[in-house]
Amino acid sequence: MSSRYIAAIDQGTTSSRCMIFDNAGAVVSSVQMEHRQIYPRPGWVEHDALEIWANVETVVAQAMARLGVGPADLAAVGVTNQRETVVLWERATGRPIGNAVVWQDTRTSALVETFGRHGGQDRFRDRCGLPLATYFSGPKIRWLLDSIDGARAGAERGDILFGTIDSWLIWKLTGRHVTDVTNASRTMLMNLATLDWDDSLLDAIGVPRAMLPNIRPSSDVYGVSGGVLLGVPVASALGDQQAALFGQACFAPAEGKCTYGTGAFLLVNTGERPVASKHGLLTTVGYQVGAAPAVYALEGSIAVAGSLVQWLRDNLGLISAAPEIEALAASVADNGGCYLAPAFSGLFAPHWRPDARGVLVGLTAYVTRAHIARAALEAVAWQTREVIDAMAADSGRPLDTLKVDGGMTANALLMQILADVLDAPVVRPRVSETTCLGAAYAAGLAVGFWPDLAALRAHWREDARWTPRMDAGQRDRDYGQWKKAVQRTLGWQDGAGA
Numbered sequence: 001m002s003s004r005y006i007a008a009i010d011q012g013t014t015s016s017r018c019m020i021f022d023n024a025g026a027v028v029s030s031v032q033m034e035h036r037q038i039y040p041r042p043g044w045v046e047h048d049a050l051e052i053w054a055n056v057e058t059v060v061a062q063a064m065a066r067l068g069v070g071p072a073d074l075a076a077v078g079v080t081n082q083r084e085t086v087v088l089w090e091r092a093t094g095r096p097i098g099n100a101v102v103w104q105d106t107r108t109s110a111l112v113e114t115f116g117r118h119g120g121q122d123r124f125r126d127r128c129g130l131p132l133a134t135y136f137s138g139p140k141i142r143w144l145l146d147s148i149d150g151a152r153a154g155a156e157r158g159d160i161l162f163g164t165i166d167s168w169l170i171w172k173l174t175g176r177h178v179t180d181v182t183n184a185s186r187t188m189l190m191n192l193a194t195l196d197w198d199d200s201l202l203d204a205i206g207v208p209r210a211m212l213p214n215i216r217p218s219s220d221v222y223g224v225s226g227g228v229l230l231g232v233p234v235a236s237a238l239g240d241q242q243a244a245l246f247g248q249a250c251f252a253p254a255e256g257k258c259t260y261g262t263g264a265f266l267l268v269n270t271g272e273r274p275v276a277s278k279h280g281l282l283t284t285v286g287y288q289v290g291a292a293p294a295v296y297a298l299e300g301s302i303a304v305a306g307s308l309v310q311w312l313r314d315n316l317g318l319i320s321a322a323p324e325i326e327a328l329a330a331s332v333a334d335n336g337g338c339y340l341a342p343a344f345s346g347l348f349a350p351h352w353r354p355d356a357r358g359v360l361v362g363l364t365a366y367v368t369r370a371h372i373a374r375a376a377l378e379a380v381a382w383q384t385r386e387v388i389d390a391m392a393a394d395s396g397r398p399l400d401t402l403k404v405d406g407g408m409t410a411n412a413l414l415m416q417i418l419a420d421v422l423d424a425p426v427v428r429p430r431v432s433e434t435t436c437l438g439a440a441y442a443a444g445l446a447v448g449f450w451p452d453l454a455a456l457r458a459h460w461r462e463d464a465r466w467t468p469r470m471d472a473g474q475r476d477r478d479y480g481q482w483k484k485a486v487q488r489t490l491g492w493q494d495g496a497g498a
């Protein structure tokens with residue numbers, strides 16, 4: 001193959017990135033740009049989809065320029081994206097009919113509560129693998145169709161289209177209206193068994209089929225790009241956490257990873273059949289390569305991880321740049337008795353409590369901003385511990401080793417705290433941005449740039465490892481205090497949500 005590289009577009013919650021990889025899976029160019037976080041009301045979170053598209057065009061062009069290559073040097077491009085975020089746009093003009101509603105947004109609380117009156121939180125779980133929650137796309141679509149004049153009529157005619165961010169970007173790149181099985185599995189509208197939109201779910205939630213994209217495998221050629229990537233095949237789409245699972249080469253059942261970005265997400269491969277969770281986890285599609293059977297996963301979703309550091313920086317002014325939190329937190333030996341439970345958008349796995357809101361407890365005059373910084377890092381770790389415990393309860397197997405990736409893994413103190421609270425080794429791969437890598441891998445498979453999964457697995461290399469050092473008694477005492485803090489988050493928000 002004459003083309004020497006694979007590109008990946010990673011459209012995340014706070015930024016867009018383009019990374020270019022060589023045949024060995026090594027990063028040869030990377031450019032990233034942040035976009036605005038729009039908060040019209042408490043609990044509402046929006047993005048400007050046109051701003052996101054403009055940033056994507058910019059980072060792609062700059063990543064190629066930095067390497068000194070053009071579209072002809074790229075064998076394919078893959079897309080990975082923030083999941084559950086909803087964009088509605090006009091088929092004729094390609095213009096959004098409003099801001100994107102972000103996965104963190106809780107404006108659908110009352111709607112979700114209404115759905116749950118007939119069958120409870122697990123009303124749709126047997127078909128879509130998901131509990132009723134504001135997190136997922138289906139209720140957001142319904143809210144927008146009910147709230148924007150003419151939107152429902154346009155959607156029923158197929159003049160107004162829905163997409164998660166992958167669909168939006170692929171539409172802008174190729175003009176094709178598609179999504180992949182991983183993103184579709186986060187909408188509450190896809191049947192996990194058939195891998196197609198489920199008419200009973202569409203009817204119950206109130207979403208017209210005519211507005212929905214075609215569901216395709218994760219590794220597949222969807223079309224050829226125009227514009228800045230003129231002539232390059234668009235050959236993969238994966239939700240960001242499934243992309244990280246793929247990038248970490250978790251191709252066998254029981255292999256898993258946890259990604260630390262805006263939120264934190266633990267996924268474990270369960271093979272070619274969906275496994276129902278009894279302990280608050282999600283059943284989701286892990287990936288699908290071409291015509292091969294889909295691979296499923298169990299997932300524990302934590303809403304607030306890296307965004308907690310961003311909040312300390314932007315809202316409280318405790319630090320001026322995100323990397324400063326490590327040195328600040330390391331300047332004290334412990335949290336000074338304070339615990340931060342960041343239920344800013346309710347509690348996700350394993351609790352699924354949309355009524356929860358964040359609390360900072362245990363404050364005394366002794367506590368400084370350094371203690372709060374340490375409590376924030378510990379909050380990320382304790383949330384992971386809750387999800388790991390749920391995963392072990394579902395699988396019957398305790399955690400052996402935790403593979404980690406994402407931007408927060410650069411924080412060595414956080415990684416040590418993780419190993420301590422989990423009482424297990426934490427391992428970071430050489431390429432820590434495995435979300436982009438997974439999208440690149442899937443695109444490369446689709447066009448023959450890499451031959452098979454075994455070739456991808458051979459690329460994985462360990463970069464760093466942290467082992468537990470915490471006394472078991474201290475760990476148990478701290479976990480007990482954390483659980484008390486979590487209890488105090490509950491019941492703050494009435495069912496009206498927004």
